[in-house]
Every structure is written in C-alpha cells, then in structure tokens.
Amino acid sequence: MNAITTPRRGFSPTEFETRVERARQIMHRHKFDALLVSSPPNVRYFTGFDSQFWESPTRPWFVVVPLDGDPVAVIPEIGAPEMALTWMKDIRTWQAPNPEDDGISLLKSTIEGLPRKYGRVGTEMGREMALRMPVSDFLKLRDTLSLEIADGSPCIWEIRMVKTxxxxxxxxxxxxxxxxxxxxxxxxxxxxxxxxxxxxxxxxxxxxxxxxxxxxxxxxxxxxxxxxxxxxxxxxxxxxxxxxxxxxxxxxxxxxxxxxxxxxxxxxxxxxxxxxxxxxxxxxxxxxxxxxxxxxxxxxxxxxxxxxxxxxxxxxxxxxxxxxxxxxxxxxxxxxxxxxxxxxxxxxxxxxxxxxxxxxxxxxxxxxxxxxxxxxxxxxxxxxxxxxxx
Amino acid sequence: MNAITTPRRGFSPTEFETRVERARQIMHRHKFDALLVSSPPNVRYFTGFDSQFWESPTRPWFVVVPLDGDPVAVIPEIGAPEMALTWMKDIRTWQAPNPEDDGISLLKSTIEGLPRKYGRVGTEMGREMALRMPVSDFLKLRDTLSLEIADGSPCIWEIRMVKTxxxxxxxxxxxxxxxxxxxxxxxxxxxxxxxxxxxxxxxxxxxxxxxxxxxxxxxxxxxxxxxxxxxxxxxxxxxxxxxxxxxxxxxxxxxxxxxxxxxxxxxxxxxxxxxxxxxxxxxxxxxxxxxxxxxxxxxxxxxxxxxxxxxxxxxxxxxxxxxxxxxxxxxxxxxxxxxxxxxxxxxxxxxxxxxxxxxxxxxxxxxxxxxxxxxxxxxxxxxxxxxxxx
CATH class of the missing domain: 3.90.230.10 (Creatinase/methionine aminopeptidase superfamily)
Known part of the structure; x- marks a missing residue:
C-alpha cells in the first residue's frame, strides 16, 4: 500500500561492526573499559536480537560491549537459539529463572575477565534509561566487582542519538x-x-x-x-x-x-x-x-x-x-x-x-x-x- | 463476537479501597511504613491509572502507598488531568522533564512527611521487578532519606499474586x-x-x-x-x-x-x-x-x-x-x-x-x-x- 520500498529487515554484520567501532571511540572518551546494557533497545542496538519476550520481566538479559574484544551476550538459555542467529559470536547462558543467582555470577566473571585500562564499566544508570534487572542484583554486582560501575547513560546516548x-x-x-x-x-x-x-x-x-x-x-x-x-x-x-x-x-x-x-x-x-x-x-x-x-x-x-x-x-x-x-x-x-x-x-x-x-x-x-x-x-x-x- | 459479556472497564473506588486495605495488612507483616512503586503494573494496581505513555522512558512516575493515610501520586504534570479522573485524591506534580530534579525532591518530601512506625519503605528492588526510574536517582533518594529503603518485592508480590x-x-x-x-x-x-x-x-x-x-x-x-x-x-x-x-x-x-x-x-x-x-x-x-x-x-x-x-x-x-x-x-x-x-x-x-x-x-x-x-x-x-x- 506504500509507494516506498520496504526496508530490508535487520542490519548487516558490517553495520553492527561499525556501531561497535564508533561506540568504542566514544567509550574511550568516557573512560570505560566496557558498557553493560540490559534494556531492550540497548541490547538490540548492539546485537540485533529481536524479541517480544521483553514483556516477561522474569529473566534479566545482559550484553557487555568491551573496548577490546567481541561483545558478549550473557543471557537466559531460553534465548540462546535466537541469539545464535545474530552476528554475536560470544554467547554465555544460564538456566533461568534462578532467583538465587539470575545471571549475576556469570555476568561478574564475564566482566572480570575483560582487559582493563580505565577500571570502569558504564551502565544504564542515568537519564531516560532504567536498568531492566532487579536493583538488588545490580547493587550486589556493583559491590563485589573489582571495577567501578559508573553512569554510562551520557556515553550510550552519545552513541545512539546519531543514527546510521x-x-x-x-x-x-x-x-x-x-x-x-x-x-x-x-x-x-x-x-x-x-x-x-x-x-x-x-x-x-x-x-x-x-x-x-x-x-x-x-x-x-x-x-x-x-x-x-x-x-x-x-x-x-x-x-x-x-x-x-x-x-x-x-x-x-x-x-x-x-x-x-x-x-x-x-x-x-x-x-x-x-x-x-x-x-x-x-x-x-x-x-x-x-x-x-x-x-x-x-x-x-x-x-x-x-x-x-x-x-x-x-x-x-x-x-x-x-x-x-x-x-x-x-x-x-x-x-x-x-x-x-x-x-x-x-x-x-x-x-x-x-x-x-x-x-x-x-x-x-x-x-x-x-x-x-x-x-x-x-x-x-x-x-x-x-x-x-x- | 464473544458469547461472554465484556467486563466493565476499570474498577470501582471500593475495589481500590479493598486492595489498599489488604495491602496494608501485608505491609504490617513486612514492617513497612509505605510502599513506593514506579512500574506501570504497580502504579495501575493501586491507582487505576491507565496510559500507553509508559513507552516514553523520559519521565519517572511514582506512587506512595502509606500504612496510614491516602495513597499519593507523585507524577509529571503531563499526567495530572488523567490521574485526576481516578479514585486518587492526593496528586502532587512537577514540571517534567527536568534532568536536574525529575521528581526526586518532591518524592523525598512526600515520604518524609508520612507517619512512621517501622522506619522502612518497601520498593521494587527484587525478583521479577525493575525500578522504572534512573538508578542514579534511586540511589540519591536512598542515600538522603531518613527512612530505610528495603526490598518490597516479596510484599508486593504477596499482594498482587492473589487476584480480586x-x-x-x-x-x-x-x-x-x-x-x-x-x-x-x-x-x-x-x-x-x-x-x-x-x-x-x-x-x-x-x-x-x-x-x-x-x-x-x-x-x-x-x-x-x-x-x-x-x-x-x-x-x-x-x-x-x-x-x-x-x-x-x-x-x-x-x-x-x-x-x-x-x-x-x-x-x-x-x-x-x-x-x-x-x-x-x-x-x-x-x-x-x-x-x-x-x-x-x-x-x-x-x-x-x-x-x-x-x-x-x-x-x-x-x-x-x-x-x-x-x-x-x-x-x-x-x-x-x-x-x-x-x-x-x-x-x-x-x-x-x-x-x-x-x-x-x-x-x-x-x-x-x-x-x-x-x-x-x-x-x-x-x-x-x-x-x-x-
């Protein structure tokens, strides 16, 4: 019914590489070794992962974008088959829901294993963003991590405000x-x-x-x-x-x-x-x-x-x-x-x-x-x- | 097209009074002076406020349900005309967005003004919940409030798990x-x-x-x-x-x-x-x-x-x-x-x-x-x- 052509769905691996490359330049300026994201648009922006399952708040999902090395998806097993269809190569899963440890120890070891330059991880703490995870789990992660967790929102918005x-x-x-x-x-x-x-x-x-x-x-x-x-x-x-x-x-x-x-x-x-x-x-x-x-x-x-x-x-x-x-x-x-x-x-x-x-x-x-x-x-x-x- | 009758939309003021009364009994057991909620289902559960505007993450919304006294809506001015149509009597607003203080000082004074018995406020910190506000603002509130903010999720789920x-x-x-x-x-x-x-x-x-x-x-x-x-x-x-x-x-x-x-x-x-x-x-x-x-x-x-x-x-x-x-x-x-x-x-x-x-x-x-x-x-x-x- 439209005169204009339907755009191709999804984005090429090159597009995601370009997004991550540009993100890294901005992260350098903000002095972050990695970004940690948990909300649907940020997860999708870096991975291309598309799901309506965000309607279920039971399981948290995480993506870590390091300054150096491949982005890592740390996600419930239920999402692994679909994440494997994206450009993401490093996918780590746990059996969720698991109220005793819903991905937090896996996320912690993932972040601790990254190369360090600044000792800081940026996450969705600030304006027009909300963490999509229990804040109790966030505080537990923050208190046991050997890197500082800081507000990555200005950095993430700088990345996402300019579109491809x-x-x-x-x-x-x-x-x-x-x-x-x-x-x-x-x-x-x-x-x-x-x-x-x-x-x-x-x-x-x-x-x-x-x-x-x-x-x-x-x-x-x-x-x-x-x-x-x-x-x-x-x-x-x-x-x-x-x-x-x-x-x-x-x-x-x-x-x-x-x-x-x-x-x-x-x-x-x-x-x-x-x-x-x-x-x-x-x-x-x-x-x-x-x-x-x-x-x-x-x-x-x-x-x-x-x-x-x-x-x-x-x-x-x-x-x-x-x-x-x-x-x-x-x-x-x-x-x-x-x-x-x-x-x-x-x-x-x-x-x-x-x-x-x-x-x-x-x-x-x-x-x-x-x-x-x-x-x-x-x-x-x-x-x-x-x-x-x- | 359905054999069954369409239910009446919304709920009576009596239904909300009953919800709050039952919530208070449960809050007593959990030793909370108030519940603070920010997520769409919890706000709607206590107020009846219906909106699709939750799609916009720019402005936080808050509802405080005290052990004693009327529930209070602490919300952006943009939502005031509609909130006034619900059973809620105490509606406090600020002009949002205001990145310097998006409702936090108004929320703080609202909570500080409540009667105290336990010195604790329960909020959406735990399982299958997420705060719908910047976590930086949450931490600022928590650190300056003279009451303890604790995980209210078990209390809130005890309330909501049993339906009317x-x-x-x-x-x-x-x-x-x-x-x-x-x-x-x-x-x-x-x-x-x-x-x-x-x-x-x-x-x-x-x-x-x-x-x-x-x-x-x-x-x-x-x-x-x-x-x-x-x-x-x-x-x-x-x-x-x-x-x-x-x-x-x-x-x-x-x-x-x-x-x-x-x-x-x-x-x-x-x-x-x-x-x-x-x-x-x-x-x-x-x-x-x-x-x-x-x-x-x-x-x-x-x-x-x-x-x-x-x-x-x-x-x-x-x-x-x-x-x-x-x-x-x-x-x-x-x-x-x-x-x-x-x-x-x-x-x-x-x-x-x-x-x-x-x-x-x-x-x-x-x-x-x-x-x-x-x-x-x-x-x-x-x-x-x-x-x-x-």
Missing part, C-alpha cells in the same frame, strides 16, 4: 505507513463513534499497511481541544465541535515513529482553527531551525515565540519535541537548558503544543532526520487545515 | 477472545504463507474481537517442532510437516492472557503427534494438581513425570508455568524449589514443554484461576489433536 542511514530508513518507513493511515482515517469514521472504536480501526489499518506493532496510540477528543495528550482512548463519543487528537508510536523492525494528527469533528470554533494554524506555522519554524550546529534550545525558541504570540496559557508537556529511534522518546529535548548541539543523522520530533483556554490543548508533531543540508521530513506533512470528519 | 474477582473476570475475558481467535485461525491461513503474515492476521483478528493490544505474539515453525518459543515471527514460509507454534499475551483493560497453540501444517511426523499428546496429558495433570494447599513444586512434578516418560531431552524454558495478571509473567513459578503455596484466586499458567529431539520443542499452555473447589479453566481448552492447516 539504515536506521533512518527504518524510521522513515514507519513514518510513511502511519502518515498514510492518518490520511485515510477520515473516510472510515463518523461523528458519534467512540474514541476507542476509532483507535481500534486505526490500529488495524496500521497493522495492515505493514507496521509490526503499535505500542502507543493515545487518543482524546474535546470541544475545541483536549485536556491532555498521553492517555486515552476512552469510551467518549466524538461530537460536533470536537478536536480529535490521535498520536502514535508504531514500529517497524524495532524502530518507532512518533507523531500526532488532529481532526475537526464537523465545525470547530474559530479559536481552535486559529490556534491550529499558529501551531502549524510553529512546526514550520521548528523544522527550519533544526539544522546542524543549532542547539535544541534554538529549536525550542523558534517555536515558543509563535506559540506565545498565539496566546498560550500553558503546556503540560514540558518541552517541544525530542529524539526518536528505538524508543518512542529519546534525548535530546527541545527545551531551554538542554543545550544539545544538533548534528547530521539525528532523528527528532518537532512538537509544538499549547493550552489556549483551560482544558483546551492542541499539539502538532512531525518527525525529521538531520542531513548536512538541513532537516528532511520523514512524515508526510500534516495539512494546514484540520481534516473534517462528518 | 474483578481482576479474574478481566483475565477470563481476554483468554476467551484469544481462544476464539486461535480457533478461527486455520480457516484464514494456508501452507506456504510466512510466519510474519500469519501473525499479522491473528493480531488483527484479536484486535477486532475486542483486545486492546497484543504486546506479545511470538510465532515460529519447524519440521516436527521448534528450536525456541520466545522469538519470531520470521519471514519463513510454513511447510508441509511443520509444527507452527504461536503464543500470545494480548490485553484487555490492563490484564493479560498468556497461552499458546500448536498447528500441524499438513501431515506431521508420528513422533510430533506422540509428544503433542503427551503434553496435552501433562497439561491435564498440571491443571488437576493446581488446588489450594498444593505447592508450585507439586504442579511441576505432576507435569514433569509425564514429560520425562515421553522422552524429553531438555527444556530451555526453565519452568512449567507461572503467575499471570497485569504482567505477562508474574510469580510464582512451577519449578522445584519455588515452594509457593497455591491459594484461592491465584491466576496461573500451566505450561508443559519439552525438546524431544535436537531443535524440536513442543510446548502447551493454558490459563487457570484457583477457586476454593479447585482449578477453573480461563482459556478454551486446546484440542487434543493439533488442528491441521492445508
């Missing part, structure tokens, strides 16, 4: 699928349908068009705007005069899109139209500002100026866009004080939003990749006027 | 939806289709029948059995002689089913038929053994005996079933040494599986609730012979 061309093509593809589904939606829904049924239709259509999953699809409707943008759908029936807001993080082969669309249910107020137009222009300004060398603060300012002039009374989102990739949201943030310098091959959302009257928010969002010549739109740009549902 | 009738009806409903979809599947697929396309069809059908989401649907096929059961689908085309294994954790209103089905692609080997039948009988035995007062070890033994007699050479799963509820997998585990006493209103999977030749596994699974009179099947029992796809 193959990663960008994955994100582009899922953005195109969701764009087409958003565009087709008005033809299949009517006034008086529930938010929940509308979401069900859109979920099914996105699956049909080739998405693997839709972990994120909040939807909410309200007269002239909505009170929040991260929960729903509810059983509310959409009514004349409503703005219907739908956002989605759908995935293809492990990569997310993250952008919303707004629909007018019949005739909406002039105020809602005016604010929608201001936000469309703010999006234009945000995209234009996202050039190599600019800071996230600059992107924020370009949008904030238009939003303020349009009469914003608030915005509970706390920022105007963010990074995107194997997670729905990643660093950086378009907010004052973030200070991230934008570079080629970042993928960002541009997400201006505002509350213009109590309980009435409108939020726009597009996804872009940064090229050396400037921003490249990955989504199909939202129409300047809201599509009308009758 | 309303929770069981939720799980029953999603089990029925998935059962019907599994039953209908052979009519819509054929030999030569890819695992990936088959999964797409089943995902869409489950959504149509009323599931909210399908976070877990591994599928794999192989001659007479499969090498693993947690990854896939791949692009492999199913062929004459294959066993096609599909598992699903789909959800309704926050509650999971978790059970698989096996399909014969045309004629399968006699060995595969024999092992499939042995596992069907092992499932019967496992269900029968799951009575109040029995231990999970007993349930394991009842199944293991039949599996061994059938000639098992291995099982990389490490157990023969587990708890089920707001997570795809929860304690307890049917394995030797688990030692959990089965009580009324637990919800369990019965999951015998075996490798009968190298790379050839077959695994069965059903979901049950424990009543005072014994096990109650929540799924529609798998047919004794594999359905055949031609």
């Amino acid at each position: 061309p193959a990663e960008i093509e994955h994100i582009h593809y899922i953005c195109q699928i969701a764009s087409d589904a958003y565009e087709a939606l008005p033809a299949s829904i009517t006034v008086g349908e529930s938010e929940r049924e509308i979401v069900r239709k859109l979920r099914i259509d996105i699956a049909r068009r080739g998405a693997d999953s839709t972990p994120f699809m909040p939807a909410i409707s309200g007269p002239g705007g909505v009170p929040q943008i991260v929960c729903g759908p509810h059983d509310r029936l959409v009514q004349e005069g409503d703005v219907l807001f739908i956002d989605t993080g759908s995935t293809f082969d492990g990569y997310f899109c993250d952008f919303d669309r707004n629909y007018a249910i019949g005739n909406i107020s002039d105020d809602a139209k005016r604010v929608h137009d201001a936000l469309w222009l703010a999006t234009e300004a945000g995209i234009k500002a996202a050039v190599p060398g600019a800071k996230t603060d600059d992107v924020f300012r370009a949008m904030a100026k238009i939003i303020e002039e349009a009469g914003a009374i608030g915005n509970n989102v706390g920022r105007l866009g963010h990074g995107l990739g194997m997670q729905l949201t990643e660093p950086p943030s378009h907010r004052l004080g973030d200070g991230t310098v934008i570079v080629e091959n970042m993928v960002l959302t541009i997400e201006p939003g505002m509350e213009y009257a109590p309980g009435k928010m409108i939020v726009h969002e597009e996804n872009i990749a940064i090229t050396k010549d400037g921003p490249r739109l990955l989504t199909k740009r939202a129409p300047r006027e809201m599509p009308i549902i009758r | 009738p309303a929770e069981i009806e939720h799980i029953h409903y999603i089990c029925q939806i998935a059962s019907d979809a599994y039953e209908a599947l052979p009519a819509s697929i054929t030999v030569g289709e890819s695992e990936r396309e088959i999964v797409r069809k089943l995902r869409i059908d489950i959504a149509r029948r009323g599931a909210d989401s399908t976070p877990f649907m591994p599928a794999i096929s192989g001659p007479g059995g499969v090498p693993q059961i947690v990854c896939g689908p791949h692009d492999r085309l199913v062929q004459e002689g294959d066993v096609l294994f599909i598992d699903t954790g789909s959800t309704f209103d926050g509650y999971f089913c978790d059970f698989d089905r096996n399909y014969a692609i045309g004629n399968i080997s006699d060995d595969a038929k024999r092992v499939h039948d042995a596992l069907w009988l092992a499932t019967e035995a496992g269900i029968k053994a799951a009575v109040p007062g029995a231990k999970t070890d007993d349930v394991f033994r009842a199944m293991a005996k039949i599996i061994e007699e059938a000639g098992a050479i291995g099982n990389n799963v490490g157990r023969l079933g587990h708890g089920l509820g707001m997570q795809l997998t929860e304690p307890p585990s049917h394995r030797l040494g688990d030692g959990t006493v089965i009580v009324e209103n637990m919800v369990l999977t019965i999951e015998p599986g075996m490798e009968y030749a190298p790379g050839k596994m077959i695994v069965h699974e059903e979901n049950i609730a424990i009543t005072k009179d014994g096990p109650r099947l929540l799924t529609k029992r798998a047919p004794r012979e594999m359905p055949i796809i031609r």
